[in-house]
Amino acid sequence: MNDLLAIPCVLMRGGTSKGPFFLAADLPAGANERDKILLSVMGSGHPLQIDGIGGGNPVTSKVAIVGPATIPGADVDYLFAQVRVDQQIVDTSPNCGNMLAAVGPFAIEAGLVPARGETTLVRIHNVNTGKMIEADVPTPNGNVSYLGEAAIDGVPGSAAPIALTFMDAAGARTGQLFPTGKPVDLIDGVAVTCIDCAMPMMLVEAGAIGASGFETAAQLNADKTLLERLEKLRIGAGERMGLGDVRNQVTPKPVLISRPKSGGDISVRYFMPHQCHPSLATTGAVGIATACINEGTVASVLVGTRKPPVVLSIEHPSGHLDVKLHERDGKVVAGILRTARRLFEGHVFAKPVTQLGCAA
Structure with a gap:
């Protein structure tokens, strides 16, 4: 032995x-x-x-x-x-x-x-x-x-x-869907949405920090200047969300969003938080879709007015991930196939x- x-x-x-x-x-x-x-x-x-x-x-x-x-x-x-x-x-x-x-x-x-x-x-x-x-x-x-x-x-x-249904995912970490109290915050001059739904995240329109939003994961991982800018924004978002100093935490996750180009509703690049995900986290998809149906977020500006029941198709580096949002017992639940x-x-x-x- x-x-x-x-x-x-x-x-x-x-x-x-x-x-x-x-x-x-x-x-x-x-x-x-x-x-x-x-x-x-x-x-x-x-x-x-x-x-x-x-x-x-x-x-x-x-x-x-x-x-x-x-x-x-x-x-x-x-x-x-x-x-x-x-x-x-x-x-x-x-x-x-x-x-x-x-x-x-x-x-x-x-x-x-x-x-x-x-x-x-x-x-x-x-x-x-x-x-x-x-x-x-x-x-x-x-x-x-x-x-x-x-x-x-x-x-x-x-x-x-395997069908997954996320029950009442809002406020998974902080207890609030929008922990800062607002759908949009300005951090270092950049408009971001700080959302906590299945996963605390910071959403930012890709063009606001000099990206197209259609780069491959490898291209983004090699762009040290962009990664440093994104990390600075993430640290600021963590403080505003009440998560404290997040340098040694993996949340909030930073997400670049942009308009779709392959038939979906929105295109995303999701970070983990210092490398771009080769596809998309399931919890991330739930939070991104939820941001899309809430007025005033950086995501809703891109997709327009959407209300449940709705299926949102999210483009990512490996393809698409669909999220079905509907109401049950007065609360929005999210369904995803895995x-x-x-x-x-x-x-x-x-x-x-x-x-x-x-x-x-």
Whole structure:
């Protein structure tokens, strides 16, 4: 027997993200010890995460921790952790809607939720934000099905559809849809919309900071001047949103928006926050779509007047993502179609906590 910790783990793709899924009972209960384990598992602090299973990119350096529900009306708890690639930092302030797509299948196969008929509804309590999300998971013959004809931009091939419904996503972090109290703020002379819906974000029209909004992710990642300008605006937005000093946080996410050019309703470039997402975060799509239906935001100026029920098609570097907004019980809910896949299961190995440094 070796001297490393062996931890049960399932590697899963959720939407356009990928990462290890753990049962909460298999990780330390204390956040500090837990985060040290996650940093060891992922290999953070190295650009390739060479000493861990992270993929050297923010969309492949994510962790999902799932356990029994702790609030009424939910089936499971889901804690998301964004593990930084370049620094030894674990951020549990945001949710991740792409990883969320795999929570339902994982929970069913882990025995936390029984399969119920051809489709199983899994009610997920996101611990990060305190919000509820419903996932409809295909379970023909009482088993999770991953094979199907649904396709999402940013993922090759097709798979079984998983419908996610975000219930009352407004104020996920701050308690307010517009944390500054206004749909538009001026920061450093630039008009921005600070919105908190599924994910705290700062939306800015691309042309206002010298971009077209149609650049590739690689082009934007190579533009250090633009990235520095965007980070300065993001730090200012974080302060105004009541998030404090956000230099070591991944929220708010900065988003460049522009008019569509491929038949959609709006075009976006979403940052994570220091690299452009190769496609679009699911939570980001919910917040962007919500900004589009609220008058006075920088997004509504581009798309015109839209009211629920409505489907908004958001263009991103890999294609489109559609968000359906409709009302339920007097509140706007957002529906998005995603897919997921189980990649491998077994044990991941971590250094003992006593051998690890402090986690941020």
